[in-house]
Structures are given as C-alpha cells and as structure tokens.
Amino acid sequence: AERAREAIKGVPEETRAANPDGTTRYSRPMPGAARMYPETDVRPIPISEEYIEELKKKLPESxxxxxxxxxxxxxxxxxxxxxxxxxxxxxxxxxxxxxxxxxxxxxxxxxxxxxxxxxxxxxxxxxxxxxxxxxxxxxxxxxxxxxxxxxxxxxxxxxxxxxxxxxxxxxxGIELMSIEEIEALVEEKIKKNLEVVRSRGLKAMGIIMGEVMKIVRGKADGKIVSEIVRRKIQEIIKSNQKLP
Structure with a gap:
C-alpha cells in the first residue's frame, strides 16, 4: 500500500534488488544524466594532487x-x-x-x-x-x-x-643532376666569366644563371641552381677581399 501511494508521485528513480520471497527492496539510486555513480562494492581510492599532476604530464598533446x-x-x-x-x-x-x-x-x-x-x-x-x-x-x-x-x-x-x-x-626519364654535378658546372661557368664575377659580384648572378640553365634546364631545380650560384659567387667575393 505504501508503494502504491508513493507511485502517485511518480516512479521512484532507484534500482531495486530481488528478495527470496519474490518482492523487491531498494538497492541504490538510479544514475544521473552522466549515468555515473560511486561504486558501492569498492572502497574509495584516495588520489593525491601529486599523482594527478604526474598523470597530466603523461597526457598526449591536445x-x-x-x-x-x-x-x-x-x-x-x-x-x-x-x-x-x-x-x-x-x-x-x-x-x-x-x-x-x-x-x-x-x-x-x-x-x-x-x-x-x-x-x-x-x-x-x-x-x-x-x-x-x-x-x-x-x-x-x-x-x-x-x-x-x-x-x-x-x-x-x-x-x-x-x-x-x-x-x-x-x-x-626525369632524373635530375646531382648537387655535385651542378656545383662543378657552376664553377666552370664562373671560371669562364671570372673577371665579370670579380668586378660585379652578386650582380653577375644573372649571367652565370643564364649559362648554367641553358644546360641544366629540366634536369635541375632552378631554386637549387640559384642557391649554388649565389654561394659560389660569394666565395669569390670573400677570396677577393682577402687579397692584399
């Protein structure tokens, strides 16, 4: 009778266990929105702040x-x-x-x-x-x-x-020239135009690039060729500066 009166208020949000005589008894409350509730059969495990910080350090990057x-x-x-x-x-x-x-x-x-x-x-x-x-x-x-x-x-x-x-x-059939091969070719063209390079410095890059690209076009990355030409000319400039 008591349960019938309670039912007027609505079905209680609880989990019930079976009794040997076929009736039921209250066991625990129903889980909330997150369906999470304390485990009733395991003692609480204390977790220190130090342990939490240690776990945080092991977490992967977000x-x-x-x-x-x-x-x-x-x-x-x-x-x-x-x-x-x-x-x-x-x-x-x-x-x-x-x-x-x-x-x-x-x-x-x-x-x-x-x-x-x-x-x-x-x-x-x-x-x-x-x-x-x-x-x-x-x-x-x-x-x-x-x-x-x-x-x-x-x-x-x-x-x-x-x-x-x-x-x-x-x-x-798309193999490119090696860095060593490009460097050797650049050195050859600089040697051929050495006086121009010495007098004009980096302004001679266009001349050297033009001669080198006539040979390596389609066989070398233009950016790499440009970097090598610049580096080799800078070496010539530095060597000129060291001359008495």
Whole structure:
C-alpha cells in the first residue's frame, strides 16, 4: 500500500534488488544524466594532487595544441594542419619531417592533396608504401627529383609497387643532376666569366644563371641552381677581399 501511494508521485528513480520471497527492496539510486555513480562494492581510492599532476604530464598533446604547433613550427596553413592531424598519414608525416630536410608544407600537401587527387584519377594509392614516400623526399632533398614530378612518380609507383622511387625516376626519364654535378658546372661557368664575377659580384648572378640553365634546364631545380650560384659567387667575393 505504501508503494502504491508513493507511485502517485511518480516512479521512484532507484534500482531495486530481488528478495527470496519474490518482492523487491531498494538497492541504490538510479544514475544521473552522466549515468555515473560511486561504486558501492569498492572502497574509495584516495588520489593525491601529486599523482594527478604526474598523470597530466603523461597526457598526449591536445589536438588544438598540435595544430598551433604545426602552424608555428612547420609553416602549415590551419586547414592543412587540421587535415594532416586528422589523417592516417600523421605518423608518416612526422617521421619524414624528422628524417628529411624538405619543406614540411610540401610533405603534408603531398600526403593529403596529391594522394587525394591521384585517388580521384583512379590510381590505387594504397599500393604506395611508407618507404616509398621516405625515399621520394630524400631524393628531393638531394636535388635528384623536382617537386613538380611527385604526382607522376607516385602514379608510376602505384602501378609498380615492388619498384623503388629511383626505378621510377629512371623509367620516366626525369632524373635530375646531382648537387655535385651542378656545383662543378657552376664553377666552370664562373671560371669562364671570372673577371665579370670579380668586378660585379652578386650582380653577375644573372649571367652565370643564364649559362648554367641553358644546360641544366629540366634536369635541375632552378631554386637549387640559384642557391649554388649565389654561394659560389660569394666565395669569390670573400677570396677577393682577402687579397692584399
């Protein structure tokens, strides 16, 4: 009768346990909105502030902190940072950034945008292994491959997954000159125009660049050639300054 009178107020928010005689008895309150309540069968475990601070130190970076880090340290746009952090290629991206001296923006855009574009073309990019990407960017770092050739190389690798990036470059006929080969050619052209370089200094860059690019166009990254020409001319300028 008492329970019937209570029922007029509504069904009590409680959990009940069964009695041997078929009736029930109050056990514990129903969980709240978060469906969380203290465990009734385990003693409370005291947790110190020191332990909480220790756990905080072991927590991984939050997504927002990681995004800001990628924007600041790697020069990524917020959109690209958010995409690479949410990508299955995140671990590979961080590995390549740590192993290879290539612009992180190029690495991230390749793993996100270039692969996506190839997928839309029907290329089976799942055949491209992590080691392929590492080799790809190492060859770019060494100046053996222009970044513009990345889509073509990856497409070839997707169709020949047991081959290397070096095999792809050779098969496609897009191998670039080595840094050593470019340096030797730059030195040759500077020697040929030594008096002009000595008199004009860095203003002679255009002349040397023009002669070198006639030979290496399509076989070397223009930016790399420019950096080498500048460095070699600066060496000549410094050597002139040391002369009595």
């Amino acid at each position: 997504i927002e902190v990681k995004i800001e880090k990628f924007i600041k340290n790697y020069g990524l746009s917020r959109k690209l940072a958010e995409e690479i952090i949410d990508s299955p290629k995140l671990e590979l991206f961080e590995r390549i950034v740590n192993e290879v001296n290539v612009q992180p923006k190029l690495i991230a855009s390749t793993l996100e945008y270039t692969l996506r574009s190839l997928m839309h073309e029907g290329v089976n990019v799942s055949e491209i292994k992590d080691e392929h990407f590492i080799e790809l960017f190492k060859l770019i770092e060494k100046g053996r491959l222009a970044k513009e050739a990345i889509p073509e190389v990856l497409k070839w690798i997707a169709n020949n997954p047991n081959k290397t990036i070096a095999n792809a470059i050779k098969a496609l």
